[in-house]
Amino acid sequence: MLSASHIAELRAAVGEDGLITGRSQLQTYECDGLTNFRALPGAVVLPRSAAEVQAVVRVCARHKIPFVSRGAGTGLSGGALPAEGGVVISLARMNRILEVDIANRYVIVEPGVINAHVTQRVAPDGYFYAPDPSSQSVCTIGGNVAENSGGAHCLKYGFTVTHTLALDVVLPNGDLVTLGSRALDAPGYDLTGVFVGSEGTLGVATRITLRIVKQPEVVQTLLAAFHSPQAAGQTVSDIIAAGMLPSALEIMDTLSIEAAEAAVHAHYPMCGGLLLVELDGPSTEVEILMHEVRAISQKNGATEIRLAQSDEERMLVWKGRKAAFAAMGRISPNYIVQDGVIPRTALPRVLAEIAGMAADVNLRVANVFHAGDGNLHPLVLYDRAIEGQEEIALDLSYRILHLCVDNGGSITGEHGVGKEKQEALGYMFAEPDLATMQLVRCAFDPENIANPDKIFPRPRLCADRPGPYRPHPLETAGVAEIF
Amino acid sequence: MSASTALSLEEVRSHLASMVGDEHANLRGDGIHAAPANILQIAEVLRFAHKNDLSVAPAGGGTKAGWGNRVPARIRLSTKRLTSLIEHSWQDMTCTVEAGSTWATMQAELARHSQMVALDPLWPDRATVGGIAAVNDSGALRLKYGGLRDLILGMTLVLADGTIARTGGKVVKNVAGYDLHKLMTGSFGTLGVIAEVNFRLHPMEEHAGTWSATASDVAQFESPLRALLDSQIAPSCVQVRVKREKCAVDIRIAAVPHCLDEQADRLEKVFESFHLAVSTEEVWQARQELFDRDYAVILKVSLLPAEICSILSELQQQAVSDRLDIHAVAQANGLVTVAFGAATDEVIASVEYLRTRARNSGGSVVALQMPDELRGRLDVWNCDFNALPLMREIKRRFDTKQILNPGRFVGNI
Structure with missing residues (x-):
């Protein structure tokens, strides 16, 4: 798709050593963490500066070449899947921390900076960067911004968007603009809020101003073992109802515990539902509240309650939890990770339905979830070698997402829609909702070249005016259930 | 922005009266005050205004009507009849409320379960949920709980052409699609009318x-x-x-x-x-x-x-x-x-x-x-930033005829 002259223009933009066109090297970039979708790009560029990103994007804009920006490629929804024959902009070389301002509690980074490195940089001053996706030791801030990444601790601390103050963005026409500011409430539309989580479809972030947070005085992590995930789920509801806001509330079911144990030896108690409760804050308060958490756990039939006794032990507990996805390889040849969200109170009902749906098609589903905010990660286990099983597993994983929507939730809590859940987005939102989102898309990217054919259910062109008025399903349904 | 020359003010009133009821469409000065009863009527009023090039100023309690550049509007679209707390899922700590509810009324309902939207805006007794969101107001509690960007989970909007759209959802964690509610928050009613807002809730600070x-x-x-x-x-x-x-x-x-x-x-x-x-x-x-x-x-x-x-x-x-x-x-x-x-x-x-x-x-x-x-000597917004053309383009796409609060916002958007 790329001609020799396109390649020459890209070479002029980033230099010989910033350009990859060899087929075997290009194959490194043909997928992200969602490996069942693959496409070979025509070229990969590795710019070193915003100016080089601009130069690349201008080449793409001039010739209407689709481009996909990419951080570490750890995304789980195919967001960084290349456009076939198009350009991949790898931000790996833009990995400098540009400014640290402790007094004003912000850090300015380039997009290729690794998530965990931000915390490492400010930890000596007693601060941390709060969003902690499980891949935080390798994933990049640019990717986090694209996906609005969360993590186990976003229950208390919020998501990437909570912590993003400002962005420099190369728009799909090559213009460089600043969205937001270091100080709060920059006048104008909150385009920072819109850009974060837009999955690379609105431009390329080249400079990111992040909020940092004071480290809590103490952190305590408790493990409570229950007979079932439902009992663990009830404990979560009771903790929240008691007015507490733990920094993390995680549940793992038996299959997940087995897998994590096999991979990391986290010394988890073997049980039907394992609850991890992490509290942080002033030491006296944490002591008092942890006492309350124990009592609530006991009331809900906890068979074992254990407090991590040291930082090392606590780290091990988290290592097991964060390794849970990858650990599935220990108990199943293949698996699909899903990312649905439900209202917390729907947890017992939805878990039972998922179990029933899995049993109906003779597959196992492991469950790991951020229980505090209802973010489920059902892992559908299957064997690709068995004819037809992959299709059954995929179908089951999508039906689980529909189940989440039917229960008032969402198809994705932190992984993004990407390539994987395009059709599911159409299940969650009605046509007028999607058309309205498309207005934003077209304002940023009228030529539809920034990560095209992602997020939205079908290819759309900005020239398509919304056309005659289309009633919202709320209207055709008579909105009886609303008023 | 040109006001319609085809319709007289009385004709506009009469059309609006047929949509929202005679007692809810009143001639005031050189404009009409219209108060739709529900979201469908908001859509109907906006479709009418859009078709006839009539400028519209969405209004809640009117407490911040003077903020931003002055804009004369032919229709003042009041949300005062949309006041219900539609849903309070207290165990999930979320709620859905209509835009015309005053802040204090909503908080009083939420307080039954010792919960709150953790924000302390100006004039809670009179200011409405929609108006507070439209100007992105916040007070001292923002230090601990964040601003509306962090507290609003979703919205139902009506665009200038009458399109009803939903954005976000009712769950705290959700990255599906673009977050249009973030775009609407602080947009001073220039992109659409906020009809319903979904909030995440916090426990009240008892001690x-x-x-x-x-x-x-x-x-x-x-x-x-x-x-x-x-x-x-x-x-x-x-x-x-x-x-x-x-x-x-x-x-x-x-x-x-x-x-x-x-x-x-x-x-x-x-x-x-x-x-x-x-x-x-x-x-x-x-x-x-x-x-x-x-x-x-x-x-x-x-x-x-x-x-x-x-x-x-x-x-x-x-x-x-x-x-x-x-x-x-x-x-x-x-x-x-x-x-x-x-x-x-x-x-x-x-x-x-x-x-x-x-x-x-x-x-x-x-x-x-x-x-x-x-006014004129002191600029309201005093902004000159490189994202302004992009903001104008967003406005153009959302409000093709520039009928919603034309000129009130940054850069005369």
Whole structure:
């Protein structure tokens, strides 16, 4: 798709050593963490500066070449899947921390900076960067911004968007603009809020101003073992109802515990539902509240309650939890990770339905979830070698997402829609909702070249005016259930 | 923006009356006040306005109608009949509320389960959910709980052409599709009419205390404030009140009862060179009092947190030397409300000085309130940034005929 002259223009933009066109090297970039979708790009560029990103994007804009920006490629929804024959902009070389301002509690980074490195940089001053996706030791801030990444601790601390103050963005026409500011409430539309989580479809972030947070005085992590995930789920509801806001509330079911144990030896108690409760804050308060958490756990039939006794032990507990996805390889040849969200109170009902749906098609589903905010990660286990099983597993994983929507939730809590859940987005939102989102898309990217054919259910062109008025399903349904 | 020449005002009223009921479409001055009963009627009114090129100003309680550039609108679309708390899923700690509900009414309902939307906007008794979201108002609680960007989970909107659209959802964690509710928040009614808002909720702060200390020069607070925000004390609110020759700092801490004493002890150590005293909750009305008194010019100033004290101290010195009547309330997060008693040349100079100081550190100064004679001399928004063309393009796509609050916003959007 790329001609020799396109390649020459890209070479002029980033230099010989910033350009990859060899087929075997290009194959490194043909997928992200969602490996069942693959496409070979025509070229990969590795710019070193915003100016080089601009130069690349201008080449793409001039010739209407689709481009996909990419951080570490750890995304789980195919967001960084290349456009076939198009350009991949790898931000790996833009990995400098540009400014640290402790007094004003912000850090300015380039997009290729690794998530965990931000915390490492400010930890000596007693601060941390709060969003902690499980891949935080390798994933990049640019990717986090694209996906609005969360993590186990976003229950208390919020998501990437909570912590993003400002962005420099190369728009799909090559213009460089600043969205937001270091100080709060920059006048104008909150385009920072819109850009974060837009999955690379609105431009390329080249400079990111992040909020940092004071480290809590103490952190305590408790493990409570229950007979079932439902009992663990009830404990979560009771903790929240008691007015507490733990920094993390995680549940793992038996299959997940087995897998994590096999991979990391986290010394988890073997049980039907394992609850991890992490509290942080002033030491006296944490002591008092942890006492309350124990009592609530006991009331809900906890068979074992254990407090991590040291930082090392606590780290091990988290290592097991964060390794849970990858650990599935220990108990199943293949698996699909899903990312649905439900209202917390729907947890017992939805878990039972998922179990029933899995049993109906003779597959196992492991469950790991951020229980505090209802973010489920059902892992559908299957064997690709068995004819037809992959299709059954995929179908089951999508039906689980529909189940989440039917229960008032969402198809994705932190992984993004990407390539994987395009059709599911159409299940969650009605046509007028999607058309309205498309207005934003077209304002940023009228030529539809920034990560095209992602997020939205079908290819759309900005020239398509919304056309005659289309009633919202709320209207055709008579909105009886609303008023 | 041209108003319709095809329809007389009475004809417009009569059309609107057929949609919202005769008693809810009234001629006022050179415009019509229309109050739809529900979201479908909002859509109907907007479709009509869109078709006939009639400008529309969405309105809630009207408390902030003077903010932004002045725009004459043919139709004032009031949300006052949309007042229900549609859903309070207290166990999930979320709610859905109609835009015309006053803030206080909503909070009173949520309080039945000891929950709240953790935001303290201006005039909660009169200001509506939709209006507060449209200007992105926030108060002292923002330090602990974040602003509306962090508290709004989703919305139902009506676009200028009458399209009804939903965005976000009812769950706290959700990254599906673009977050149009973030675009709507703070957009001053220029992109659509907010009809319903979904919020995440927090438990009410049952055990809390407020402490205050005074000083003559606000610069004296710089070092203890920095120490406070860098400490393990986790205040809900911190504000600095500044007048020409005196100032005060207020700190609110919420914690479980036993811990509250401990936190108070720590707080005293941080402010050991001051006389820190237990104060009343009323000090948190200070920001609103600036608006309720007869100040001529009121600014929303955004600064870097560490610069608040030094910049306000400079302002204090200017006030002394130029004999200005000035009063400011600063939140520790850097958002400051500054009020001037008169609209003199010295005040204009002072505003321009603040603008320069703020801009140097990525901040901004918006003139929320000023006498009519100053409009034209003092720019409301004073913004010139490189994302303005993009914002204009968004406006153009959302409101092709530019009927919603035309010209009210940044860059005359």
